[in-house]
Amino acid sequence: MLLRRFRPDIEKVGTIVFDLSHNQQEIVEEVSPLWTAVAVDHFDIVRLLVEEGHAKINHLTKTHSTTFRVACFNNNLTMAKYLVEHGANPSQIKIGNYTNLMLSAGRRYPTMVKYLINELKVNVNDEDENGQTALYYAVRSGSCEIVKCLLENGATNFRDKLRNVTPLMRAALYGEVELVEAFHGYCSDLEWIEAKELLGGTFGGCVARLENLSKTKKYLTEAFQLRLSKNIPKVLSSPPLEIFDFCSECCTLEEFNELIHSNSKEKLHIETIRVHQRLLGDKSNDYHHVLRYYGAVLADTHRYNDCLRWWFYEIDLKQKYNTNIKKEYLRCFINIFLEMRQNNEKDIQIESLIRMLKIMKIEFQLNVKNENFDYNLRTLLYLLTIIANLIQNRNGNVDINQRRELHHLIQLILRCEYRTVRDQLTLLHLCSTTSTKRFSDDVHYPCSVTARLLITCGAHVDVLDANKNTPLHLLVQNDDVSDKTLSMMDVLYQAGAHMDHVNDKGQTPFELIPPDNVGVVQHFKEILGVRSLKCICARLIQRERLHYDDTLSKVLTHFVQKH
Structure with missing residues (x-):
C-alpha cells in the first residue's frame, strides 16, 4: 500500500538498533529499508522492495555493510543467492577490509563459505586491515571443517600484522590439536x-x-x-x-x-x-x-x-x-605486595618497590592523560601507602641509600604534579578523602602515614583541586570521625596547612564540616586556637570587598586572595 499509493523515497536511510544477547545492543547507521528487511530475514518484503520498488541492492551503510553481507551474517543462503541473482556484489568489503568470507568463516557457516568459494569464486587470501585472512577467522572460530575447506582451496598460512602469528601458530597457541592437524600437508x-x-x-x-x-x-x-x-x-x-x-x-x-x-x-x-x-x-x-x-x-x-x-x-x-600496558596489570602488583604484607612483611624487598615506582613514572610519562590515567594514579597512591607503612613499621631498618632513592623517585613524580583528569585531584587530595576507594583492610583513606611521606617528599599542603579545595577541605567532609581523620588533620596542620583557605565558593574547611561531626569540629577548634589577627583582617577585607591591589604588596595580596 505504501509503495503503490504514496511512492515514498525507498532509499531513505536511518538508524536502527538490534537487541543482541546478554542485554547488548548494536546500532547500525545509514541503513535502507531493503537492508533492514534482509537483516530481519523477511524474504517477502525483500522481494517486494527489489522487484516492485527497484531498491538498490548494493546500498552501503555507514560501515559499508551491504544487503548481501547481512544475508551472510544471518547464514541465509537462499536470501544470499536471490540477492546475487538481482545484482548484489559479493566482493564488497566492509570498512576495515572485512570480507564476507571472513564473516562467514568467523561465524562458523560452512555452507555459506563453500558457496562463496565454489560458486562466487571469492579470493580466499584477502586480508583485513590487520593482515588476517578468512583462514585466521576460521581458526579463531574453531571450525575444522571450514579450515580444511579453505586450505583445500588455496588458503595460505602467513603471519598477520596484529599478532605476527600464522593461523597455524594461533591454533597451536590455544592448544587446538585438531585444528593443528588439519594443516598437515598444507604448510x-x-x-x-x-x-x-x-x-x-x-x-x-x-x-x-x-x-x-x-x-x-x-x-x-x-x-x-x-x-x-x-x-x-x-x-x-x-x-x-x-x-x-x-x-x-x-x-x-x-x-x-x-x-x-x-x-x-x-x-x-x-x-x-x-x-x-x-x-x-x-x-x-x-x-x-x-x-x-x-x-x-x-x-x-x-x-x-x-x-x-x-x-x-x-x-x-x-x-x-x-x-600498551593494561591498567589491571599494574594494579596486580599492588595485590602481590599486599599478600606479601599479610604473610610476612619482611619478604617485601625495597628493590621491588623502587622498581615499581620507576615503572609507574615511565608509564605516566609515556601515557600522559590517557583513558587509564586516573586509575593508574590511584594505583600509584596504593603503592605509596604500602611504601609509607613499610618504612614506618620497620622502625628505620631501611638502608639509608634505598630510603634516599625512594624519596628521590617520589620527588620526581610529585614535581610533575599528576592530577585526576576530571576533578584535578592530586595524590595528597586522594589520600585525604574517604571517597578514594578502599583497596584492602591495610590500604584505606584518609591515611596520615601516606600524607606524611608525600609532604616530606615535597607535596604542597595547600594544593588546590578544580574547585579550589585544599586537601583539608576534603578531609573535614569525610563522614567518619575516626582517629585516622583526626590524625590526618594534625599532619596537614603541622605541615603548614592554611586553616582559613577558601574554595571557589568562599568556604573555609571549618565551614564545610558537617554539623553532626562534633569530634572534627572540636579537634579543629583545638588546632586552630586563637586565630591570627592577620587572617581575621584578610577575611574582613574579602567579606567587605575592600580594594587592596594598589595598597598591599604582592605577598600580602596573594595572602588575602586565599581567604
Whole structure:
C-alpha cells in the first residue's frame, strides 16, 4: 500500500538498533529499508522492495555493510543467492577490509563459505586491515571443517600484522590439536615443526587450564625427531638471559631427554617459555601473556618474589617496545605486595618497590592523560601507602641509600604534579578523602602515614583541586570521625596547612564540616586556637570587598586572595 499509493523515497536511510544477547545492543547507521528487511530475514518484503520498488541492492551503510553481507551474517543462503541473482556484489568489503568470507568463516557457516568459494569464486587470501585472512577467522572460530575447506582451496598460512602469528601458530597457541592437524600437508616442514613446538609449549603450563606435561613431552619430542629427519637444526638467536638463569633452550633430543629425566617440573616450564620466546619474539603480546601467566602460577604457590621477577621482566619488555600496558596489570602488583604484607612483611624487598615506582613514572610519562590515567594514579597512591607503612613499621631498618632513592623517585613524580583528569585531584587530595576507594583492610583513606611521606617528599599542603579545595577541605567532609581523620588533620596542620583557605565558593574547611561531626569540629577548634589577627583582617577585607591591589604588596595580596 505504501509503495503503490504514496511512492515514498525507498532509499531513505536511518538508524536502527538490534537487541543482541546478554542485554547488548548494536546500532547500525545509514541503513535502507531493503537492508533492514534482509537483516530481519523477511524474504517477502525483500522481494517486494527489489522487484516492485527497484531498491538498490548494493546500498552501503555507514560501515559499508551491504544487503548481501547481512544475508551472510544471518547464514541465509537462499536470501544470499536471490540477492546475487538481482545484482548484489559479493566482493564488497566492509570498512576495515572485512570480507564476507571472513564473516562467514568467523561465524562458523560452512555452507555459506563453500558457496562463496565454489560458486562466487571469492579470493580466499584477502586480508583485513590487520593482515588476517578468512583462514585466521576460521581458526579463531574453531571450525575444522571450514579450515580444511579453505586450505583445500588455496588458503595460505602467513603471519598477520596484529599478532605476527600464522593461523597455524594461533591454533597451536590455544592448544587446538585438531585444528593443528588439519594443516598437515598444507604448510612447510619448518612451519609444521614449529607448530608442534608451540603445542608442546602451550601444554607446558603457559596457558590457563591447558597444562598437560605428558603432551608437552610428546609434542616437543616429535618436533626434535622431525628436525632430525628433515635435517632442520634449531637456531637460537637470543643470548642466554638472567631471567632464565642464563640457561639456553635445548637444541638436541639428547639435551631434552636429559631435562625430562631430571624430573624438574620447573625446568620443563621454563623450557616451554624459551620456546615461546624463540618462535614469537620479545615484542609479542602472546609471549608477554606467557610470562605473566607463569608469574601468576608462582604467586599461587606463595613464591611472590619469583612472581615479581617474571612480571617485572614482562613490563620491561612492554616499555621497551612501547606496548600498551593494561591498567589491571599494574594494579596486580599492588595485590602481590599486599599478600606479601599479610604473610610476612619482611619478604617485601625495597628493590621491588623502587622498581615499581620507576615503572609507574615511565608509564605516566609515556601515557600522559590517557583513558587509564586516573586509575593508574590511584594505583600509584596504593603503592605509596604500602611504601609509607613499610618504612614506618620497620622502625628505620631501611638502608639509608634505598630510603634516599625512594624519596628521590617520589620527588620526581610529585614535581610533575599528576592530577585526576576530571576533578584535578592530586595524590595528597586522594589520600585525604574517604571517597578514594578502599583497596584492602591495610590500604584505606584518609591515611596520615601516606600524607606524611608525600609532604616530606615535597607535596604542597595547600594544593588546590578544580574547585579550589585544599586537601583539608576534603578531609573535614569525610563522614567518619575516626582517629585516622583526626590524625590526618594534625599532619596537614603541622605541615603548614592554611586553616582559613577558601574554595571557589568562599568556604573555609571549618565551614564545610558537617554539623553532626562534633569530634572534627572540636579537634579543629583545638588546632586552630586563637586565630591570627592577620587572617581575621584578610577575611574582613574579602567579606567587605575592600580594594587592596594598589595598597598591599604582592605577598600580602596573594595572602588575602586565599581567604
